[in-house]
Amino acid sequence: MIAETVCSAVAVAGLGIAAVTAYRKRFLTAARLAAYSLVPLGLVMTGAVGWVVDTAFSPTAWAGFGVLGAAWLMFVGTRAVERRGGGTRKERRAAAKAARREAVAPAASAPSLGGGARTAPAQAAQPRRKEKSTAGGADDFSDIEAILKKHGI
Numbered sequence: 309m310i311a312e313t314v315c316s317a318v319a320v321a322g323l324g325i326a327a328v329t330a331y332r333k334r335f336l337t338a339a340r341l342a343a344y345s346l347v348p349l350g351l352v353m354t355g356a357v358g359w360v361v362d363t364a365f366s367p368t369a370w371a372g373f374g375v376l377g378a379a380w381l382m383f384v385g386t387r388a389v390e391r392r393g394g395g396t397r398k399e400r401r402a403a404a405k406a407a408r409r410e411a412v413a414p415a416a417s418a419p420s421l422g423g424g425a426r427t428a429p430a431q432a433a434q435p436r437r438k439e440k441s442t443a444g445g446a447d448d449f450s451d452i453e454a455i456l457k458k459h460g461i
Contacts, residue, residue, distance in 0.1 A: 311361050312352045319349035 322345020330338035351357050363369040390396075 311357050315348035315352045315357055319345050319347075321345070 322341060326338045326341035326345060329341055348357075
């Protein structure tokens with residue numbers, strides 16, 4: 309009840325100041341003051357002031373605001389840790405496995421027939437020539453045998 313009375317008094321005072329300002333031929337400023345002074349009156353008439361007053365003195369509402377704040381802090385904190393830590397757990401495990409493989413045997417993952425993806429543009433730039441096989445495709449199998457022997461198969 310007191311909040312509604314205070315808001316109504318502020319609105320009347322603001323309209324009085326706007327009237328004095330308009331009397332001094334400053335109509336734009338007077339219109340702006342009238343608009344600002346009508347906001348509290350509109351809030352009282354819509355019931356928003358009553359809701360705010362009920363919320364301000366309710367322990368349950370403040371507990372709800374606390375829970376919302378905690379949820380927001382957790383969300384922001386986890387996003388910061390995720391960006392700093394390098395992604396999800398699955399991505400970190402994959403990166404650790406790749407680092408271990410490179411540290412143990414970096415040449416083991418390189419293909420034996422060529423440089424792989426690093427030399428693919430260079431190979432694409434060179435025109436391919438058809439090689440004639442003397443044994444009718446035996447050269448192809450010798451390459452495969454060499455690969456299998458290298459891997460111990």
